[in-house]
Every structure is written in structure tokens, then in C-alpha cells.
Amino acid sequence: MKNRLKVLRAERDWSQQDLATQLDVSRQSVNAIETGRYDPSLPLAFRIADVFGLAIEEIFLREE
Amino acid sequence: MTGSVEERRGRSPRFWVGLYFLSVAIIGALRISGAINGPTGFILLAAATGILIPITRKAHGGAMARYNRRVLICTFGYVLGLGIAVTLWNEYELTDPVVFAISLLPTLPTFGIIWAMARYLAEEQDEYLRHRTIMAALVALGFVLAVGIFYGFLEMFELVPHIWAWWVLPVWAVALGLTQFWHKVRGS
Numbered sequence A: 001m002k003n004r005l006k007v008l009r010a011e012r013d014w015s016q017q018d019l020a021t022q023l024d025v026s027r028q029s030v031n032a033i034e035t036g037r038y039d040p041s042l043p044l045a046f047r048i049a050d051v052f053g054l055a056i057e058e059i060f061l062r063e064e
Numbered sequence B: 001m002t003g004s005v006e007e008r009r010g011r012s013p014r015f016w017v018g019l020y021f022l023s024v025a026i027i028g029a030l031r032i033s034g035a036i037n038g039p040t041g042f043i044l045l046a047a048a049t050g051i052l053i054p055i056t057r058k059a060h061g062g063a064m065a066r067y068n069r070r071v072l073i074c075t076f077g078y079v080l081g082l083g084i085a086v087t088l089w090n091e092y093e094l095t096d097p098v099v100f101a102i103s104l105l106p107t108l109p110t111f112g113i114i115w116a117m118a119r120y121l122a123e124e125q126d127e128y129l130r131h132r133t134i135m136a137a138l139v140a141l142g143f144v145l146a147v148g149i150f151y152g153f154l155e156m157f158e159l160v161p162h163i164w165a166w167w168v169l170p171v172w173a174v175a176l177g178l179t180q181f182w183h184k185v186r187g188s
Helices: A005-011 A016-023 A027-034 A042-052 B005-009 B013-033 B038-058 B062-091 B096-123 B127-156 B165-187
Strands: none
Touching: A005 A016, A005 A027, A016 A027, A016 A042, A027 B127, A027 B165, B013 B038, B038 B062, B062 B096, B096 B127, B096 B165, B127 B165
């Protein structure tokens, strides 16, 4: 699944570790999600959406 | 006074693992050369597991730290149990019930390692790390099954010598480690 995590993170000038700390996950998790190697569970996707103050569908995009 | 970054943070896990394997190699060389006897070799091997203690202190997550600590204790128990069992087997004429009992000495700690892995999967709160470990464990299991079946037939047709069945755990552990290393390299 595609996502806008890297762009959203860059807009806020957050490192992967910064985001990982806010989500209470490892930096490897953020990296894997960001690069599309791992799709987060629904609860984690909601936590990511909450951190950015956006809806899930504004962060995670359907594959066309 | 300022120390180097490495001194402040402590050595990396790779350093301690490397030092551990170096120690094992030296103890093995001493044993093969006849400089030390079997029991001394096992005592030194058990003591060498202490080299891995800093890794259990460095682990970031609670679940991983507990896993490392449990595996370390089990590894220590395994080497010690194996040493006692082999020494008793070599030195004494044992009855079957005693042989059964001494077989449990190295076996029970390996059950502990399997239990530690199960506890880690249950306790790990980071879903990606849990997923990664499960995938690595499945790859390792597939490798053990494939190698075991192939070797079994090679052995049945008398092309290769007989080996003891306990090889499955070390081979599984090595495959698990290599798969996790590959995941780590790919991730970075």
C-alpha cells in the first residue's frame, strides 16, 4: 500500500526516530511502513493518523 | 573528561558476539590440541556465555531485553548440562534410567530457548518487529524441514553418515539469525 508518510514527516521536519517515538514503535517499523515493506494494522494506522492530525485515507492511498 | 562515543554508548552487540565466537574457537582449539580436558572445556564454554551479558543490557525494548536474558540463561544451562552429561557418560557405566536423566540435562535448557522465543512473540508490543521475527522463524523452519528431509533420504540411501537429531535446533537458530540479519540489511 502506498503512503505519504515520508512527505508528511518532511513537512514537519521529523526524523524517522521522532515519529517512532511519538508512535511508541521502533524506527525500523517507521522505515518499513514508509518504504511500503509493511502495512500497519488498523490500530497503528489510526495512531499514525492521530499523530499527523489527518484521516487514514489522507495518509494511506489505494493502489491503482 | 570525555570518552569516545563508543565508550559512552558501550560496544555494539556485534563486538560481544564476535568476542564470544572467538572465545569458543580458542577453547575448541585448546581442547582439540589436548591442552585442556573435556570438563575444563565445558566449564570454560559455560563461563564464555558471560561475555554476552552486555548485549542483554543494551537491548532497547523490554521484550527483547527479556528474550536475550532468558536465552543467555538457557545457553549457560545448556553448556553446563551438556558438559555434565558428556562427562558422566564418558566416565561411568550408567544404567538406562540414569542415561534418560542425563539426556534431560542439555535438553531442558533448549526447551527453555523455545519457550523464550514463544514469550518474546507474546510480549513484543511492536507489531512490525513481531511480524519480522515470525517471518524469520517460518523461513528457518522451512529451511530445517527442507534440509532434514533431503539429508534423511541421503542417509537412507547411505550416501552420508548418520547424524544425531538434535542438530535441528542449532540449524534452525542459525537460519533464524541469518534471516533476521538479511531483514536488517534490507531495512537499512
